[in-house]
Amino acid sequence: MDRQPSPLWTHATTKLRNTGTWRSAMPEYRTSLSPCLGACPVNGRIAEWIGLLKSGDVKGAWLTLVDNNPFPAIAGRICHHPCEAVCNRQQMDGAVSICSLERHVGDIAMSEGWSLPEPEAVGKKSVAIVGGGPAGLSAAYQLRRLGIKVTLFEQHQQLGGLLRHGIPSYRLDKNIVDCEIGRIIDMGVEVELCAEVGDHHALQKLHDEFDAVYLATGASRPKALPVLDYSKSWVIDSAEFLTVTNAGEPCRLGQNLVVIGGGSAAMDVARTARRLGRSVKLISLEPEHLLPAQKAEVDEAIEEGVEFVTGAEMQSISKDGDSLILECMRIKFNPGEERGRFTIDPVPGSEFQLRADAIISSIGQDADISRWQSLLDNDGTVVNTDNLWQTSTKGIFAGGDVASMDRFVTQAVGMGKQAAAEIGRYLGQLPSGETGANTSQTGFSDINTHYFPPAAPNQQANLEVEDRLQNFNEVQLPLAEDKALAEASRCFSCGSCIYCDNCYLYCPDMAITKLQRGYEVISDYCKGCGLCVAECPTGSVVMLEDRQG
Amino acid sequence: MDMIDYPDGEQFSPGHVACAGCAEALSLRVILNTIGPDAIGVVPPSCTAVICGGYPLSSVSIPVQHTTLENAAASASGIKRSLNAMGKPDTTVVCLAGDGGTYDIGLQALSSAAERNEDILYVCFDNEGYMNTGGQKSSSTPLNAITGSTPAGKLSRKKNLVEILAAHRIPYIATCSPAHLSDMSAKIKKAESIRGTKVIIVIIPCLPGWGVADDAAVKTARMAVDSGVFPLYEVEDGVDYTMTINTRNQAVNAYLKQQKRFRHLSDADISDIQADVDWGWEYLLDRAGK
Ligand SMILES: Cc1cc2nc3c(=O)[nH]c(=O)nc-3n(C[C@H](O)[C@H](O)[C@H](O)COP(=O)(O)OP(=O)(O)OC[C@H]3O[C@@H](n4cnc5c(N)ncnc54)[C@H](O)[C@@H]3O)c2cc1C
Ligand SMILES: Cc1ncc(C[n+]2csc(CCOP(=O)(O)OP(=O)(O)O)c2C)c(N)n1
Ligand code: SF4
Ligand code: SF4
Numbered sequence: 001m002d003r004q005p006s007p008l009w010t011h012a013t014t015k016l017r018n019t020g021t022w023r024s025a026m027p028e029y030r031t032s033l034s035p036c037l038g039a040c041p042v043n044g045r046i047a048e049w050i051g052l053l054k055s056g057d058v059k060g061a062w063l064t065l066v067d068n069n070p071f072p073a074i075a076g077r078i079c080h081h082p083c084e085a086v087c088n089r090q091q092m093d094g095a096v097s098i099c100s101l102e103r104h105v106g107d108i109a110m111s112e113g114w115s116l117p118e119p120e121a122v123g124k125k126s127v128a129i130v131g132g133g134p135a136g137l138s139a140a141y142q143l144r145r146l147g148i149k150v151t152l153f154e155q156h157q158q159l160g161g162l163l164r165h166g167i168p169s170y171r172l173d174k175n176i177v178d179c180e181i182g183r184i185i186d187m188g189v190e191v192e193l194c195a196e197v198g199d200h201h202a203l204q205k206l207h208d209e210f211d212a213v214y215l216a217t218g219a220s221r222p223k224a225l226p227v228l229d230y231s232k233s234w235v236i237d238s239a240e241f242l243t244v245t246n247a248g249e250p251c252r253l254g255q256n257l258v259v260i261g262g263g264s265a266a267m268d269v270a271r272t273a274r275r276l277g278r279s280v281k282l283i284s285l286e287p288e289h290l291l292p293a294q295k296a297e298v299d300e301a302i303e304e305g306v307e308f309v310t311g312a313e314m315q316s317i318s319k320d321g322d323s324l325i326l327e328c329m330r331i332k333f334n335p336g337e338e339r340g341r342f343t344i345d346p347v348p349g350s351e352f353q354l355r356a357d358a359i360i361s362s363i364g365q366d367a368d369i370s371r372w373q374s375l376l377d378n379d380g381t382v383v384n385t386d387n388l389w390q391t392s393t394k395g396i397f398a399g400g401d402v403a404s405m406d407r408f409v410t411q412a413v414g415m416g417k418q419a420a421a422e423i424g425r426y427l428g429q430l431p432s433g434e435t436g437a438n439t440s441q442t443g444f445s446d447i448n449t450h451y452f453p454p455a456a457p458n459q460q461a462n463l464e465v466e467d468r469l470q471n472f473n474e475v476q477l478p479l480a481e482d483k484a485l486a487e488a489s490r491c492f493s494c495g496s497c498i499y500c501d502n503c504y505l506y507c508p509d510m511a512i513t514k515l516q517r518g519y520e521v522i523s524d525y526c527k528g529c530g531l532c533v534a535e536c537p538t539g540s541v542v543m544l545e546d547r548q549g
Numbered sequence: 550m551d552m553i554d555y556p557d558g559e560q561f562s563p564g565h566v567a568c569a570g571c572a573e574a575l576s577l578r579v580i581l582n583t584i585g586p587d588a589i590g591v592v593p594p595s596c597t598a599v600i601c602g603g604y605p606l607s608s609v610s611i612p613v614q615h616t617t618l619e620n621a622a623a624s625a626s627g628i629k630r631s632l633n634a635m636g637k638p639d640t641t642v643v644c645l646a647g648d649g650g651t652y653d654i655g656l657q658a659l660s661s662a663a664e665r666n667e668d669i670l671y672v673c674f675d676n677e678g679y680m681n682t683g684g685q686k687s688s689s690t691p692l693n694a695i696t697g698s699t700p701a702g703k704l705s706r707k708k709n710l711v712e713i714l715a716a717h718r719i720p721y722i723a724t725c726s727p728a729h730l731s732d733m734s735a736k737i738k739k740a741e742s743i744r745g746t747k748v749i750i751v752i753i754p755c756l757p758g759w760g761v762a763d764d765a766a767v768k769t770a771r772m773a774v775d776s777g778v779f780p781l782y783e784v785e786d787g788v789d790y791t792m793t794i795n796t797r798n799q800a801v802n803a804y805l806k807q808q809k810r811f812r813h814l815s816d817a818d819i820s821d822i823q824a825d826v827d828w829g830w831e832y833l834l835d836r837a838g839k
């Protein structure tokens with residue numbers, strides 16, 4: 001049947017009609033920040049790399065990770081993961097196990113032998129980095145990517161800082177440290193080992209020879225307890241104890257040990273001593289629920305037989321033959337307004353004694369700031385920097401534990417990254433001025449949870465307690481492949497388009513077109529209903545008041 | 550997350566005059582694109598008639614006959630028989646009608662076509678009222694809902710059209726929702742593969758008629774399904790019941806609360822509705838042998 005134009009038949013499509021004039025608001029596609037990204041110390045694009053992992057592109061996920069942090073396998077084991085504390089999925093059925101997924105990707109990269117992307121060729125500018133811990137290595141990596149010649153000075157025989165000498169192998173296997181550091185060196189970073197930069201003269205010399213200097217010497221001076229005589233053979237500081245034990249050298253301390261301190265380092269000391277067959281008591285001023293160590297560390301230490309004596313203070317020591325008698329007292333701990341500003345009140349009549357063969361003091365580390373004194377200002381605790389990590393001497397930058405009290409590995413990595421960008425700008429390798437940073441954040445209410453069926457978190461298991469105390473094998477077991485994928489699919493991809501086509505297909509007005517990658521709203525037809533926004537699982541489309549004339 | 554899966558194409562054009570956010574336009578997009586170009590539409594007066602037409606423009610690519618409110622199924626029967634006579638038995642004839650034109654005014658024609666098992670596909674966009682004429686009640690309007698002609702709430706319950714049609718023993722009856730687009734497309738395809746009278750009822754939350762937000766039609770339809778108020782199921786040959794989704798995950802409360810037409814309900818009214826929905830759900834599960 002031929003459709004002859006006749007008065008009975010319609011003869012054109014409604015495409016001629018501009019229904020766009022109806023609307024008062026129009027959708028806009030935008031990538032906005034996921035809360036996890038906001039909390040991540042290296043600003044890792046978490047929604048993006050988990051999205052790639054979900055889609056089966058593990059290499060893409062890894063490349064996205066190493067853009068901000070060259071240590072995914074390390075961070076995936078020991079990061080304090082503030083990202084998980086703010087994860088939107090927490091408001092539904094538990095945070096995404098971001099850290100375990102990072103380890104999953106990092107481990108695959110190691111077993112596949114992936115190397116970091118080829119950096120730019122080395123140009124004329126040169127930077128000296130002092131200190132081969134996470135801050136120094138992160139800066140070295142980012143500077144080298146910018147085509148800058150990097151020379152790293154490290155006082156020890158090996159790189160890694162506290163990754164190697166502090167954190168015990170049962171939490172971070174040293175093969176992992178070797179592998180992830182090795183990749184950075186393979187990019188063409190020059191390394192000078194056993195090269196202590198001893199004082200401000202030596203630092204000044206580097207400042208003269210290089211275009212810029214980055215100071216990342218960490219915090220290596222143990223804080224001392226006044227009641228302890230550190231010259232005695234039965235007293236040792238945690239840093240020395242961990243350096244020795246991490247190097248696999250024998251421990252000469254007796255059978256019954258007392259660890260003083262309640263932070264992460266104290267847990268590491270106590271648990272290391274348990275693995276060396278020692279009986280361990282741990283004394284802390286704080287009651288158990290206020291211990292500065294993370295809860296999981298405390299729980300694991302208890303599982304491993306560390307005996308906690310919390311809310312107590314050691315007041316003096318006497319000797320009884322070869323054995324020590326520690327005179328202790330119960331105290332009331334008042335945490336105070338700010339961290340570290342606590343006070344204590346002894347509880348009268350609560351005296352008690354502990355017996356031990358040796359004492360390991362683990363009450364924290366100070367940055368060695370006095371040796372830079374005439375060159376770099378300090379605040380009595382750390383080297384002073386402005387918010388771009390520039391010290392009081394132009395051209396010398398600092399970061400990590402030497403310049404900050406945010407003492408975590410990924411904080412140090414993030415600081416190294418930021419300083420590298422600033423040094424890049426200082427040397428004219430990067431355009432100056434901040435790029436217009438996107439600050440909008442995707443909240444839980446922006447997610448259409450209908451598209452994410454309830455699913456409990458997939459968490460890493462730990463080695464059985466019996467199997468832990470015989471050796472230094474890693475306690476945390478990896479997530480199995482299927483568990484990792486299930487966990488990745490729990491991520492809402494907050495503010496990050498997953499190209500699901502929902503916005504496109506739910507539009508009643510065919511007012512969205514697909515681009516090569518992404519979508520575009522057709523202004524002629526969009527009536528501004530907001531269905532595309534409501535049915536976007538990830539919060540990647542928002543309604544904005546219309547700017548049409 | 551499962552991706553929506555249907556062959557989107559050019560069978561339905563933008564520039565139509567459905568309200569912003571209309572789930573009926575959204576459903577037409579899926580249905581027309583699933584059926585494809587080899588089809589003739591029959592549309593009685595209804596929102597669909599407004600959306601498709603507006604002489605001299607048309608939003609649909611297939612030819613459509615605008616018929617009267619009483620006789621969509623009769624017109625479709627005639628067109629189908631003519632096509633058969635012309636040697637074009639494969640062309641789909643599809644009625645696109647409202648609930649007023651189906652449950653009420655066109656029921657006689659539909660019943661007769663079903664009784665003769667005419668080879669037509671009949672889609673009813675069930676927005677539970679006479680909506681393009683300003684929102685009067687139909688026999689599909691649920692108990693207690695406020696409409697222009699039931700200002701204190703409707704006094705009788707919603708007519709069960711599926712059971713009426715099942716009693717005709719037609720080969721295929723199914724319910725669909727605009728929150729389940731892949732399923733809608735699959736059911737249309739399945740219906741097209743069957744000879745005889747096929748009826749598909751699509752729940753359409755009418756934005757002004759039900760009093761829901763412009764961006765909430767899909768969400769409302771999803772809640773209707775998730776609460777069991779509008780279960781998704783199929784009936785084959787009038788006797789074989791199959792649940793498309795055989796779990797419910799929410800009470801009726803939230804569904805009712807977000808619609809202005811139910812805002813006056815007391816807690817006692819809501820628990821009566823809950824009890825009725827529970828009973829209907831169990832009855833369906835029982836019929837489906839689940
Ligand atoms: C026992 C322990 C456990 C910890 N566990 C965790 C954990 O689980 N998770 C976490 O996030 N954080 C943990 N931390 C904190 C974390 O290790 C540090 O915040 C982080 O390593 C700081 O990095 P950095 O690069 O600033 O310093 P460092 O890691 O201390 O590295 C400094 C480097 O500089 C070198 N150096 C110092 N002075 C000189 C000099 N004058 N010349 C040349 N080289 C020099 C040092 O030898 C060292 O290699 C732990 C700390 C300790 C002590
Ligand atoms: C016999 C007859 N009575 C009344 C009308 C006026 N009329 C046109 S459309 C309509 C409402 C139809 O309601 P429904 O079928 O539910 O479609 P909706 O508008 O809700 O999509 C009415 C009453 C008519 N066209 N014919
Ligand atoms: S759901 Fe995914 S993107 Fe959103 S906060 Fe959690 S980890 Fe980040
Ligand atoms: S669904 Fe379509 S019409 Fe509605 S706001 Fe989005 S683009 Fe516009």
Ligand code: SF4
Nearest residue numbers: 497498500501503536
């Ligand atoms: S609906 Fe899907 S495709 Fe559209 S913006 Fe959201 S995530 Fe991207």
Ligand SMILES: [Mg+2]
Nearest residue numbers: 647648678680
């Ligand atoms: Mg109607």
